[in-house]
Amino acid sequence: xxxxxxxxxxxxxxxxxxxxxxxxxxxxxxxxxxxxxxxxxxxxxxxxxxxxxxxxxxxxxxxxxxxxxxxxxxxxxxxxxxxxxxxxxx
Amino acid sequence: xxxxxxxxxxxxxxxxxxxxxxxxxxxxxxxxxxxxxxxxxxxxxxxxxxxxxxxxxxxxxxxxxxxxxxxxxxxxxxxxxxxxxxxxxxxxxxxxxxxxxxxxxxxxxxxxxxxxxxxxxxxxxxxxxxxxxxxxxxxxxxxxxxxxxxxxxxxxxxxxxxxxxxxxxxxxxxxxxxxxxxxxxxxxxxxxxxxxxxx
Amino acid sequence: xxxxxxxxxxxxxxxxxxxxxxxxxxxxxxxxxxxxxxxxxxxxxxxxxxxxxxxxxxxxxxxxxxxxxxxxxxxxxxxxxxxxxxxxxxxxxxxxxxxxxxxxxxxxxxxxxxxxxxxxxxxxxxxxxxxxxxxxxxxxxxxxxxxxxxxxxxxxxxxxxxxxxxxxxxxxxxxxxxxxxxxxxxxxxxxxxxxxxxxxxxxxxxxxxxxxxxxxxxxxxxxxxxxxxxxxxxxxxxxx
Numbered sequence: 245x246x247x248x249x250x251x252x253x254x255x256x257x258x259x260x261x262x263x264x265x266x267x268x269x270x271x272x273x274x275x276x277x278x279x280x281x282x283x284x285x286x287x288x289x290x291x292x293x294x295x296x297x298x299x300x301x302x303x304x305x306x307x308x309x310x311x312x313x314x315x316x317x318x319x320x321x322x323x324x325x326x327x328x329x330x331x332x333x334x
Numbered sequence: 335x336x337x338x339x340x341x342x343x344x345x346x347x348x349x350x351x352x353x354x355x356x357x358x359x360x361x362x363x364x365x366x367x368x369x370x371x372x373x374x375x376x377x378x379x380x381x382x383x384x385x386x387x388x389x390x391x392x393x394x395x396x397x398x399x400x401x402x403x404x405x406x407x408x409x410x411x412x413x414x415x416x417x418x419x420x421x422x423x424x425x426x427x428x429x430x431x432x433x434x435x436x437x438x439x440x441x442x443x444x445x446x447x448x449x450x451x452x453x454x455x456x457x458x459x460x461x462x463x464x465x466x467x468x469x470x471x472x473x474x475x476x477x478x479x480x481x482x483x484x485x486x487x488x489x490x491x492x493x494x495x496x497x498x499x500x501x502x503x504x505x506x507x508x509x510x511x512x513x514x515x516x517x518x519x520x521x522x523x524x525x526x527x528x529x530x531x532x533x
Numbered sequence: 534x535x536x537x538x539x540x541x542x543x544x545x546x547x548x549x550x551x552x553x554x555x556x557x558x559x560x561x562x563x564x565x566x567x568x569x570x571x572x573x574x575x576x577x578x579x580x581x582x583x584x585x586x587x588x589x590x591x592x593x594x595x596x597x598x599x600x601x602x603x604x605x606x607x608x609x610x611x612x613x614x615x616x617x618x619x620x621x622x623x624x625x626x627x628x629x630x631x632x633x634x635x636x637x638x639x640x641x642x643x644x645x646x647x648x649x650x651x652x653x654x655x656x657x658x659x660x661x662x663x664x665x666x667x668x669x670x671x672x673x674x675x676x677x678x679x680x681x682x683x684x685x686x687x688x689x690x691x692x693x694x695x696x697x698x699x700x701x702x703x704x705x706x707x708x709x710x711x712x713x714x715x716x717x718x719x720x721x722x723x724x725x726x727x728x729x730x731x732x733x734x735x736x737x738x739x740x741x742x743x744x745x746x747x748x749x750x751x752x753x754x755x756x757x758x759x760x761x762x763x764x765x766x767x768x769x770x771x772x773x
Contacts, residue, residue, distance in 0.1 A: 251367075251743060255770050256587045258631035259573035263535045270634040286634035287769065291367050293585070294414040295493060296516060298368040305370055307449075312517035314530045319517030328516050330531075333535065358580075415582070 254288035254299060260311055264318055264331045277323070279304035349419065352409055354524035357417040364416060365478045368512065372448040372498045376482045381466060382501040383431055386439040391431070395482065398466065401426045406465060408488040410495070411524040423486055425467035428459040431502075439504035443511060444485050447498040451511035453520070454487065454494055456504065463489055466499065491522040491529070538575060538626040539563065541599070543619055549686040552605045553652060554616045555591060557598060558627070565594040566630030568637050568663040569656045569738070569770075572601070575626040576611060586611040587631070589656035589740075589770075593663040599627075602655030602686065635738065635770045639667035643735040646727050648676045648719075648749050650741025654686050656770060657740060661691075661698060674699045674727045678719050678745065681707035701727070719745075721752050728756045735762075739769045746771040 254270055261269045270286040281303040288299040288308050296312035296319075312319040316334040321327070353359060382392040393401075405424050411417045443453050458464065467486040468475055475481035480497025487494045493513050514520050519528040527533060545557030571589045592600040605616035619625065637645065637660040645664075647657040654677055664673045679685050681704055691700045703723055708716040714723075731737070739749045746769045754764045 252587070253769065253771050255571065255632045255635055258571070258633075259536070259585070259587065259628055262628070262631065268633045270632045284634055286632065291369055294366055295412075295513060295518065296368070300369060305449075307369075310368075310512075310516040312513070312530070314517070317517075317530075319530075321516040330517065 251300075252290040253302075254284070254286040254290060256290055257285060257288070257297070257299060257311070260293075260297060260313070260318070263333050264320065274308065276301040276303060276306050276308070278306040352419060353417055354411055355527050356529075357411055357415055357524065360416040360418055363418060363421075363479065364412070364414070366412070366414065368450065369448055371477050372446075373477055374447050374482055374498060379482050380500065381431075381483070383435065384501065384503045385435065385437050386504045386506055391435070393431070398426060398483070399468075401430050404465065406467075406486070406488075408486075410488050410492050413491040413493055413518065413522065413524075413529050417524075421488075422471050423465065423467040424469035425465040425483070425486060427462060428464040428466065429462060431466070432460060437504050439506050441505045441508045443503045443505055443509050444494075444496040444499055445501045445503060446496045447500050449512075450496055450498070452485075452494050452496045453505075453509055453511040453514050454490065455508075455521075458487060458490065459502075463487065489523075491519075491524055493518065494522055536628040536631075538628050540624045541574075541627040542624045543621050544598075546621060549602070550684050552616070553686055554603050554605070555686075556601045556603055556615060558601070558625075559597050560599055560627055561597055563594070563597045563599065564630070566590055567633070568593055568639075568659040569635045570630040570632050570659075571656065572599070572627045572629035572631060574601075574611070574615065575628070576614065577626070584611050588615075589659070590630070591655045591658045591662075593659060593666060602652060602658070604652035635740070635768050637663065637736065637738065639663055639669065641736065642669070642671050643732045644672040644674070644730055645736055645738070646674045646676070646724075646731055647738040648678075648724070648740075648753075650678045650719075650745035650749075651680075651684065652686070653739075653741030653745070653770070653772075655740075657738060658687050658690075660738065661694065665695065665698070670697055672697055672699060672730060674701075674730065676701050676703065676719070676723060676727055678703040678705060678741070680705050682709050699727075719749060719752070721756060724749075724752055724756055728753065728760075728762075731762065733762050733766075735766060737767045739767060741771060743771045 258270050272285040275282040289302050291298040298310050299308045307324045310321040318331045319328040376395040379395045382390050384390045404427050407422050409419045410421050442456050465486040466483050468483045485496040485499045522528050539560050541558040541560045544559050547555045571587050573585050575585045577583050588601045591602040603615045605613045649657050704716045705718050739746050
């Protein structure tokens, strides 16, 4: 946690995603569209949290989601090619 | 193009005047990452400019190092609110790479080893304001800071200064990069505090 | 539903190693949690700057008292402050409980294997304590990798854990005098006997640094391959 270049895993997404999801997310099943590896959201590799959280496939580093926070909003981008959703949090 | 008396700033300015709004000064050089750090040996590195018509110009490491080199001392500003004064870089001005290139494109996407991208207006890369930097503070740029070479565009927030840069693609329209498409500002001027899209 | 940030008051601090601390907070309105879950801790500076980090809970819920395990990381922004600077009686903010994936529930009855590297023992300790207080008669195993004997957290509790807790210490750099195992990194041999005691559906929990978790994960997948045990029973949590 002190090494800024190192990554955490998807377990640490539980807090940030709790601001916009009503269901606990870390048990969610996900299959990488690139390398086809399947697993739970908890197993994703996390980079950040600044300037945003990037969650990547543990097998091939494909970008599974990005999460950017500003004061009253959270931006959530699912996958590599889709646009960002901006959620109001306050 | 030759840089005389690098770092000379005339009368001393107070540090506060050099600090964009919402920033704090730091002595350290924080490393932010959005993915695994690519390890690219200089001999495997190349840099390619691709025009909107698909024409390309490429440079190997050796060819890039044979271009006119420039030393630059500049302040850098990260969107995560740290600013670092008087950072010393050595590299090649983007003007050199674009010299004589025919284009009507207004925008550029920088592509990096590892898949990172960032987007900005072409004009911001020209006029002696942007470099391909390979040396920081007298030493070869480390992989953590974007080595072997990174883009250096110090007048914009530092996420625009793409680490591990491998090429520039000219585009007629702004084509948002990794952070620009995920909530950050398309332009990113620290003095206007353009952090997020909508700022 | 967004979880609220709750004020959390520091009421206890105890050294586990030279750089590791157990911190006890009281959090009025705490909804309770499962062993293995974590909290987000938020610090706010005078100028409004905020930093949020995740920390594992080290014990089952005890009304509004929470125990965290914090390893001070030199140069870290948050952990050295929590470990040694936050004055007793002062408050931070917390939200949680967080994460349903890396949890052990007292109603689980299969034998368990947990593998910890360094401070990765913290969420596993919450499971071990819950296992004990539930009076569970299933076997709970902990393989605990540390650099040297002085790096062991929760030593007394782990050495005196009763008949249903099986703890093996692995020393990577300095072994105690007379140790049967030479110091060195974890190998398949260290996991062969503990894995042999598992059911096909037994959960395996692995927590530690990224490199440690990846190494152990690979060793386990190899050990399971010949035995018809699914790699999906392995649950991991890692940090920088």
